[in-house]
Amino acid sequence: MRKRLHHPDQDIILKEAIGQIASPxxxxxxxxxxxxxxxxxxTGCDLTNSQGVETALExxxxxxxxxxxxxxxxxxxxxxxxxxxxxRPFPFNAFYGLDRxxxxxxxxxxLEVSGLVADRHAWTLAELRALPQTDQVTRHICxxxxxxxxxxxxxxxxxxxxxxxxxxxxxxxxxxxxxxxxTSIDMPTALHPQTQLTLTYDSETLPARYGFPMKIRIxxxxxxxxxxxxxxxxxxxxxxxxxxxxxxxNWFGGS
Amino acid sequence: xxxxxxxxxxxxxxxxxxxxxxxxxxxxxxxGWRIYNASPLFDFRFANDITLGGWLGGAIQWHFAAMxxxxxxxxxxxxxxxxxxxxxxxxxxxxPRAFLADIKAALRGRLSHADPHRYNAVQRxxxxxxxxxxxxxxxxxxxxxxxxxxxxxxxLLGGYDTARYIHxxxxxxxxxxxxxxxxxxxxxxxxxxxxxxxx
Numbered sequence: 001m002r003k004r005l006h007h008p009d010q011d012i013i014l015k016e017a018i019g020q021i022a023s024p025x026x027x028x029x030x031x032x033x034x035x036x037x038x039x040x041x042x043t044g045c046d047l048t049n050s051q052g053v054e055t056a057l058e059x060x061x062x063x064x065x066x067x068x069x070x071x072x073x074x075x076x077x078x079x080x081x082x083x084x085x086x087x088r089p090f091p092f093n094a095f096y097g098l099d100r101x102x103x104x105x106x107x108x109x110x111l112e113v114s115g116l117v118a119d120r121h122a123w124t125l126a127e128l129r130a131l132p133q134t135d136q137v138t139r140h141i142c143x144x145x146x147x148x149x150x151x152x153x154x155x156x157x158x159x160x161x162x163x164x165x166x167x168x169x170x171x172x173x174x175x176x177x178x179x180x181x182x183t184s185i186d187m188p189t190a191l192h193p194q195t196q197l198t199l200t201y202d203s204e205t206l207p208a209r210y211g212f213p214m215k216i217r218i219x220x221x222x223x224x225x226x227x228x229x230x231x232x233x234x235x236x237x238x239x240x241x242x243x244x245x246x247x248x249x250n251w252f253g254g255s
Numbered sequence: 256x257x258x259x260x261x262x263x264x265x266x267x268x269x270x271x272x273x274x275x276x277x278x279x280x281x282x283x284x285x286x287g288w289r290i291y292n293a294s295p296l297f298d299f300r301f302a303n304d305i306t307l308g309g310w311l312g313g314a315i316q317w318h319f320a321a322m323x324x325x326x327x328x329x330x331x332x333x334x335x336x337x338x339x340x341x342x343x344x345x346x347x348x349x350x351p352r353a354f355l356a357d358i359k360a361a362l363r364g365r366l367s368h369a370d371p372h373r374y375n376a377v378q379r380x381x382x383x384x385x386x387x388x389x390x391x392x393x394x395x396x397x398x399x400x401x402x403x404x405x406x407x408x409x410x411l412l413g414g415y416d417t418a419r420y421i422h423x424x425x426x427x428x429x430x431x432x433x434x435x436x437x438x439x440x441x442x443x444x445x446x447x448x449x450x451x452x453x454x
Contacts, residue, residue: 005447045353056320057313057316057320058316058319060316060319060320061316061319061320061322063383071401071404072404073404076403076404076406077403078403079403079406081411116283130450139415141415142294142403143293143311144293144294144311145290145293145294145399145419146289146294147415147416219403220403244312247312247317248310248312248313248316249312249315250315250316253404254401254403254404255400255401255402255404
């Protein structure tokens, strides 16, 4: 004889099933809500195309800028590492391939300085190299998630900003690069002790693939806030945006 | 209202925080998969069709918007659970012995859900797991988002790179919970109505 299985929830399940069969309205409601849920999931990606949603996300991203500025501690240092922990080879990363890395002529290079600064003279590489230099072994964190440890050397950026008589109460410092890239940062980050006007990588002149003749190294910010091949620096109070930031990356991009 | 069978199983605040949490989790997981795809930890990617955001920048916008909903809603949920005493009433105690006994019963199809006012040991363990797992997701997420600003948390979780793995595995745990949770709801659909109507 077959053993009859008794499910402990049998009575409830049966009662419920009978209730549902008896109530077509409830059945319609249930199937309806399932379909709605399915629709939401299916159209999830299309939501990004809606203007209203995009505007709302953009607003929240601006709010996140403020939250990060509030969280940012101007004295807190990014961790530093032993040289033996450096990532070799350090990854090349840009919005173009290695074959399109700009070749900047060292002799004719001039770093342009403009905006809210007292001294607007353009700097030669020799002049930049004559300023006080420090180096750091820090972790570069990419917005994509990967990270790599490298060694950068150059002028502490706050030293440079003071040297050019920058208005340190201004809101933004912007950067324009030889490869068409541009970005901008907040003044507290610009004055952070580890923010660096970088001239060397691994104790050698900064190679083209890492941003010759100079980059801005900011270990408290994500990679896209660390511009390479910088040829112009400006201090301003009007929001300058940036190459990726204008497309939707968060502007503060802090770590 | 004196009839215990007619009493509310889930108060309104619980139902609201449950559904807001569900919304936040769906957005966070789907956008998180897109972010994962930008630099996969393992030898696979999530199909773009099941991700949210359209591209990395869009996915990050969704992720960093829904994180506020998850955090604020989660704090309200935990706060009201503690203040109302519901946390202890409904989820504790949960002993390994009771858990094993209920797991065995569940696998043999003999675990009863007849009394919606009382969670069995497996349910208790599962809900406590997902609470702690969500907490781990938030903490590892904070390390990934702000590894410089939260040094103590960063070191506790083994550094930036380790925090990415913790975040991934905690996500896997959360998705695993959701799969089982939905399967259980499908088996006992009345629980869905309870979470909507409260009784």
